[in-house]
Amino acid sequence: MIHKLGRISIVMTLATLLLAFLVLLNLVLGSIHIPISEIKAILFTGDEANRIFENIILKTRLPQTIVALGAGMALGVSGLLMQTLFRNPLAGPSVLGISSGSSLGVAFVMLFTGNILGFTFTSLGGWGDFAVVFSSLIGAGLVLALILFISHKIGGTLSVLIIGVMIGYLSSSLVSLLKFYSPEEDVHNYVIWGLGSFSRLTSDRALMFCLITVIPSLLATFLSKPLNLLALGDRYAANLGLNIKRARFFIIAFAGFLTAIVTSFCGPIIFIGVAVPHLAKLLSKTSNHFYLILNAALLGAATALLCNLIARMPGMEQEMPINSVTAFIGAPVVIWVIWKRRKENRLE
Amino acid sequence: MEILQINKLSIGYGKGKRAKIVHEKLDAKMYAGELVCLLGENGTGKSTLIRTICGFQPALDGEASMLGKNLLQQSEKDLAKMAAVVLTDRVIVPNATVEELVGLGRSPYTGTFGILNDEDKQIVHTSIEKCGILHKKKERLANLSDGEKQKAFIAKALAQDTKIIILDEPTAFLDMPARVEIMQLLRQIASQSGKSVLMSTHDLDLALQMADKLWLLSAQKALLTGTPEDLLLKNEFQSIFQNRGIEFDNKTGLFRVGYDYNMEIPVKGHGFEYVLLRRAFARNGIKTIRKKDEDSQWLEVCRNGKLSFKYFQNGECIGQEESIEDVLALTLKL
Incomplete structure (x- = not known):
């Protein structure tokens, strides 16, 4: 046990250090290099600093870093909850259909209104952003409510999974219908939204976003005992005194809330939620969800920051869309993990 | 001491008019320290009966009570302290070790985060020891043989500290020596700790030798209970298994294959x-x-x-x- 706890604390310490390092890199690196001394002056000491640097840090890099940190943490934890609840290594935040619901909400505002009301969405400016976030939250919230209702009414965990996936297909089909009848400019905007971004929020809002993602992510540790039991299967969990329906309700509510928030403010970020839980399990080598959740939180934040860094690598004219980077990093991780698991399963 | 009592229990699926009844009005009793083997052909409802007693599916009628309390009306939490189960589900928990699995057996007694205190840890240790896999305590479940894995789950059930342990075909998938070992272990648990052990099995010969009581479940005669010897004397096996060209030899307690001679x-x-x-x-x-x-x-x-x-x-x-x-x-x- 001591040996094992030793490993877990080493992994967590390293992950925390890595996270801090990546936060720093996200502030320093970019198309313009900003020295650490300047960053210190801008953020902490309040000394006289370069105006341009101050602008870049406070208006762009800091909010982007904070948002990436919160989003990564939320997606890592949400993905872990889903993988354990459904006992499926390919589950992730998107399996409940919540990000699809979010996308549908956004598509409705971006495409449908444009079609019917005869204006393109970009012309709305700030109000447009607000409408996008709002519609996304509504879409995600409706789907989450529906899933929670279903999970309460229907017994099996598998049915919830299947219904979640089907809701995903349904909303994709509605979205493609909306796309088909929409002007090209709106469709282009919608596609951009769908590629995800950590840079849609101002400093104040970024801080807010960070709070409502980081706090629930850490609170999810209160679900660690139910999750440990559910990993044994519903029946063993029930025999060990777990109220399955209630546990499932809370797990879905937590994971759903985190996914809904992230998708609404950043767009549907893919792969972080699937890959990070595997990394957490592989590195910490524990089955205790108390540590797995903390690990997934740290590694999720670190992964998102790494992706953000790659997306705006120095020397590039334009930022890459975040989803192309997450897929590029996430897919190999998932393949590697499945490969390793396949080998282990042969022993089981 | 009477531990488990089944009274006019009807088992099956569904509700109301569309209910599919598998068996009606089953009666049985189980005493402290007994090893009871539930025998019956596939499809006669062994698993349904086990699942109903464990509370995984509702009884259609009647009751099952333990120490006077109706098992079917207990909350999960209370039931968890009354009956522990070992199932046929093939569980794959990434990274879990024997110790962690057995530790989960203490869940009904631990707090919000499931942290084990010294007493819990001691119980986990003795449970693993009793099952003879102390040397595998820190081993991952994935690295265990099927027999060792089954012992780990039995240790989990022991750690749950219940009066009764219910096992659904614990010897399926195991080779012959492992089957005997598991049966011996369960026999030992029943005799030494005073727990009642109810297991379903297809290993008739082992059940005849080691069980205190047998419960024979068949489509025609519902549930017959008694010591193996009494059931042999009454020729009950013959009547239950006689279809399909197999004969039961009362003297050896083995099945004989019937041949057509030419x-x-x-x-x-x-x-x-x-x-x-x-x-x-x-x-x-x-x-x-x-x-x-x-x-x-x-x-x-x-x-x-x-x-x-x-x-x-x-x-x-x-x-x-x-x-x-x-x-x-x-x-x-x-």
């Missing part, structure tokens, strides 16, 4: 060699009968010095082989 052959001989010869011939549709004086042709098992099988016709030896394989080939040729 040939008879007189054989002179006795002992182990004769029994084996008879079995090999029976498999090939040849019935061996005792040689009578008037037979003109017979086979003889000779053991003077070296084992040999000799064919005689009118007192003369017309062929001789030294293995059953060869004598069988010769017989089929003749």
